[in-house]
Amino acid sequence: MNVYINLPVADLERSRAFFAALGFAFDDDFSDEATLGMEVSDNCYCMLVTHERFATFTPRPLVDAREATEVLVSLQLESRGEVDGFMETALAHGADEPREPMDYGFMYARAFADPDGHIWEPFWLDLEAALAAGSVDVDDEGVS
Numbered sequence: 001m002n003v004y005i006n007l008p009v010a011d012l013e014r015s016r017a018f019f020a021a022l023g024f025a026f027d028d029d030f031s032d033e034a035t036l037g038m039e040v041s042d043n044c045y046c047m048l049v050t051h052e053r054f055a056t057f058t059p060r061p062l063v064d065a066r067e068a069t070e071v072l073v074s075l076q077l078e079s080r081g082e083v084d085g086f087m088e089t090a091l092a093h094g095a096d097e098p099r100e101p102m103d104y105g106f107m108y109a110r111a112f113a114d115p116d117g118h119i120w121e122p123f124w125l126d127l128e129a130a131l132a133a134g135s136v137d138v139d140d141e142g143v144s
Helices: 012-021 080-092 127-132
Strands: 003-009 025-027 035-041 044-050 072-076 107-109 119-125
Touching: 003 012, 012 025, 012 035, 012 044, 012 080, 080 107, 080 119
Parallel strands: 003 044, 072 119
Antiparallel strands: 025 035, 035 044, 107 119
């Protein structure tokens, strides 16, 4: 299964520059004058879409992500250091940090708001430590 996250953006070129600085790749086959296809991982893509085009996808009004939260995009990284490095790059390229880091010992998470206000949460999780602490359960359907 592939996942496509659609996010409205004000300026495609600004978004491309910001996310390219974070190491994301773009797919020209999924891009045009109003849409920028960005690969998050092998099975997850983000479609950055101009406000005008995005408005054609839904009858509901668009949310100003600087004023209200419509989505949290969480990205699991390999280490705490990778989380901090990812954050430092985002902050250096114009992101804002809307909250303090969250450190649970077995999980470490930070958050940044991209230039359009969408909140991204890079995090690291030691699943074995989380299981030992009873913080997550694993059953036939996966982690919960």
